[in-house]
Amino acid sequence: MHRQRTDPPTPPSPPGKVSAAPEPPNRVKAMAPQTAPARQNLPVESDSLIGRDRDLSELLRLLESDTVLTLAGADGIGKSRLALRLATQATGLFADGVWLAALDDAATRAEVVTRVCGALGITEEARRDPVETLCDALRSRSLLLVLDGCDGVADHVAEIGAALVSACPAVSLLITGRAPLRITGESVWRVPPLPVPSDGDGAEPSGDGSVRLFLDRARTAVPDYASTPQEAAAVNRICRRLDGIPLAVELAAAWAGRVDPAGIDAGLAAALATADGGSEDGCPRTRVLDAVVGWSLSLLSQPERVLLRRLAIFPNWCLELAEQVCAEAPLVEADLLDLLSSLLDRSLITLTGEQLNRVRYRLPAPVRAHARARLADAGELAWMRARHTARMIAIADDLNRIALSGRPMPWAERFVYWDRAVAEYDNMRAALRWSAEAAHARDGLRLCAGLRPLWFTSHQFTEGGEWAEAFLAMDDDRPEEDGGRGAFDALRGRVMVQHAELNWPRKRFDEIVATVTAGAVLCRAAGDTESVCLAENQLALIDDLRGDHESARTRLRDVLELARSAGDLWSEAIALNVQGAMAARGGDFAEAETLFNTALMIMRGMDHRWGVGSTLMAQGAAAEAQGDAQAADRCYREAMDIQRANGSAPELASCLAGVGRVAQQLGSATQAYDYLAESLQLSHANGRLAGLAEALWSIASVSSRQGVAEEATRCAGAAAALAEISGWAGPASTRFPLSAELTEGAASTQSRTWWEEGRRLGVDEAVELGVRLAETGRLPRPRPRPARTPAPEPPRKALTPRESEIAQLIGKGRSNRTISDELYIAPATVARHVANINRKLGFNSRQQIAAWVDRHSHPT
Missing domain, CATH: 1.25.40 (Serine Threonine Protein Phosphatase 5, Tetratricopeptide repeat)
Structure with missing residues (x-):
């Protein structure tokens, strides 16, 4: 069904741009509209899209009429590129924008939902299925959701997509994958290869899409490439040989600066002649593409080939990460930048954007599959996974060590560790997955312990909880190494306590008590005071909620003594915060104020903005409860500035x-x-x-x-x-x-x-x-008129024609949603019109509007 959209969309922001964190609002102003959402998160396209103009026109028409559109086809056929260009051109069709969720490396339902919610800025609620939260958030929004690379998680995407289609009538899905998902109402567009020249060695370059693509890429390196009839004929043969597969054409054209057309044609002919006749998915085009990748690798230098196969370990990476993981003999760290540049010139790696002032790269999926196979053939797969996992553990350890450290540190410097973990989160997931597959419990538990601050502050309770449960269910895989069984038990106890913290928002208090108590025993034995303090803080809160206030106070006194003896400022401040909240709930606001102020002094001394913001929120709530509006306003406003800057x-x-x-x-x-x-x-x-x-x-x-x-x-x-x-x-x-x-x-x-x-x-x-x-x-409230002078009936002519129409429908008992559907306008637009009607007529409810309509329809 065609959906008519009457609200004019705002102009899209430049693709790929990320807005800087807004400045704190001026407190003199009532409100600065700083939480208005962006309209898209699409990456910047690095080069032109050739040969798809007609497809784009047809697909744009389909997007206006179909709720689910799947671009299906073999790897390398250009599904993702076509989807991104289509999404860019469709921005004006969707009032709430277009949003990309890349699912190439996703493996579980939790990962799929987390990636989709992350793309849309939707936050998980601990007591609900994230899919329910997703549907509630999108129910009234008009947007296009691009789900790119769904092959590895097709069942999960189909389930989530069906839920969105059922619950969110104005949400459209654009999906890419090798096969359709079979969602109700799905339209499938089989992405064809680019047209190839007809048989024969024509003397002129063909105008077909594949030849145009080849020449466009080749002539970026050699402006007069294929300028002779013989060279043009060779280009035509190359494009026919490659069956018009865009990625294969680009890989071949990338060698234009070093190999003439005849040489490329001869090399491809030999590669295709010796290629294995089968392929993993049984698709002939996959065989062609794999042969072209293999041919391209054969032209690389030895260091380039080694680096390329090692890069297959990453979902994406930056230069620094590649140097840390891949720079081992025969590679030298100082050479990696030049090697990466060379591989980029050969179209074997692509740019994905920039994070933390670092350029990030990725391998196209077919290239990565081929390189991963070469990595296994070289006997380096397990070794590279171990190096990769060790680097991710180091990043996670740094996050956990710095994020909750009591050492004074500028907040911007501390927050960099959060940002780094976010930038490498896809790599973190890969390391978690490999550790689970290999039953490497120690590695998995270290990753879970390190990622705890990120999971908690970003509300990723489901994904974090699932990983923690998976590794807690495993036994020690290296009992004779890394400190023996005692070290493993200490790590296990720490993750148990932290896992209970992830469960806290779900209010599963019986589970929390059991897990925390068992974990605390292991942590005490290991001398892990930080984890013991965290455990006792949680148990004290539960005691207080259950009415055992004396036990709660005893636990907190013990925590303060332990934290102070260990010099653990973070745990001390958290314990004071908990004591303050308990005092406020008990009505002792003076004591609560003292405790909160002491916790704030410690948090400010560390310049820990997250801790300051949380404490101020609790202090503001206590001030509000005792009727101190000035103090509550001060606390809430400072906390608001902090949370806005942090993006919480x-x-x-x-x-x-x-x-x-x-x-x-x-x-x-x-x-x-x-x-x-x-x-x-x-x-x-x-x-x-x-x-x-x-x-x-x-x-x-x-x-x-x-x-x-x-x-x-x-x-x-x-x-x-x-x-x-x-x-x-x-x-x-x-x-x-x-x-x-x-x-x-x-x-x-x-x-x-x-x-x-x-x-x-x-x-x-x-x-x-x-x-x-x-x-x-x-709006200002209307002054009441004297009782002896009845107020005149508001004149009908005060309303615009649209407002009169909506007023009549209200008189018939229609809801805003029904009016929206009948008049083809957004629910928010209906709400604005209803507000205007109330203002003009001096009313404050729909019932008054309905009564007024009834009086005008049936005058006495």
Whole structure:
């Protein structure tokens, strides 16, 4: 079904550009719109796309009408290049942009979901299946999701794709793979090879796509390449011999600077004649491509061939990583840059972009498969995997050591270790996978221990938890090495304690107690005070939640004594933070303030912004609970600046909600709604129901103080329902306070009806309600007229034709979603029109609009 999009899209940002971290907002302003999402994450195309103009035109038409479009074909046929160019040209068709998730190296369902969520900026919620979170986040968004390289995870992609198609009617999928996925409604485009010249040795270069591609690539090195009739005829033969396979043509053309057309033709003929007649997938074009790769490698120098096969170990890499892993005899580290440049000139490696001011590379999939086979033939596969894994363990160890170190260090310097782990995360996954396949428990556990800060702060609970469980289930693979059984048990205990921390947001307290207790025993025996402190902090929190406050206080006193004796500033600050939260829940706000301030002093001394931000959020919640709006505003605002700079979306949304709640108490309802609307939209974009619950509860709280009882009660009911699903417990309490706070004294049947109506709202409807309340709340309230002078009925002519149309549909009982479908406009546009109608007519609810429509339709 063709989807009409009426909202004009904003101009796309330049492909491949990553926005710099925004500056903290000016506190004089109500809100700076700094959380508006980008519109695409497509990489910059390195060269031209030739011979696909007609395909692009047809595919663009298909994208406008079909929800799922799969580009299928053999490796090297150009599926990914075509998909990226198509996505770039389709940006204007999708109001919420186009987004690429590369799945070439994914192996598990958790990896697929994590990559897709990462591409879209969606954050996992610990108590929900990430696919549910993904669907909730995209349900009302109009976007194109490009899933590139799905062959290794086709079943998982098919499951996730089917869920998106069912739940998200405005989301389109563009998929690449060797075969279709068989998703309902899937259209399949078999990507053909480029046209090749007809038989015969013509004297002129053919105008067919394959010849055009060959000459375009060749003439970047030799401007007059194939300028004679004999050379042109040889180029025609080359393209016929290569069957128009784009990657094969590019690999052959890359030798134009060193080999004439006749030499290339003769070399390819010999390679194809001696190539194995079979292939892994039974595809003749795969055999052709593999033969061309082999021919190209035969022309390389010995060091180039050695480097290329060793590079097959990486999903992607930078020069520094290649030097650290590959530079072993016969290769010399100082030569690697020149060797990489040479391989790049031969089209055997490609650029993928830049991270941390380092250029990153990758091997095209067919080249990587061939090079990996040569690596195995050389007997280097296991050796290279061990070197690669050792380097990843070193990076993970550095992250864990620096991220939570109590040593004073500039935050920018500390944060580099997070960034480095993110840049190498695909390589980390590869090392985890190899360690699991080989049952190398020690290596896997070291990787899990090192990646704990990244998994926790980026909310990757499912993937991190699955890896930890896999390696904890293994026995020691090297009992006689690396410190023997004692060292293995110490490592195992550490990961057990950290794994329980990943489970904490899921609130599986019985599992946490069992795992932490067992892990702490191993850590005590090994003298691992840091892990013991982490374990006791978790157990103290659980004791406090279960009402055993004395046990909790005892545990925390022991943690403080142990941390101080070991000089562990991080564990000391965390223990103080936990004590402060417990004191606040018990109503001892003076004690909580002292404890929070002491924890902040330690965190600021270390310049640990993540720790400072977390402590400030807890301190702000405590100040808000005791009614100190000024202190709460100060804490929330500083924490908001930190979380915005760190890119921590869930924490930022919570800070925005806190600033919004206290803004009204400080005399600015308009500013309150500005911050609350940003919090609501950010949580909706990230798919986090806990964030939506907090934002909706906050909007309901502010609205109820303005006297908007009906819509505020509905909003509170919606927040309560979302809180039950997500586990959000309120900003300053372990109990969810909505019902008591927002319905106190409203025991009427009507109030209960409004509450239940809110509970029954879907996620998008609840968000629309929150947006509407925020928009109308910013507007000045109409002054009540004297009772003896009845207010005149608002004139119908005050509304625009579109607003009148929407008002009539509201009068017929239509929801915003139904109106959106009937009028072919976005739900957000309907919500804006409804807000305008309320403003112009002086109303604050849909019921008033409906009653007004009814009076005009049936005048007395």
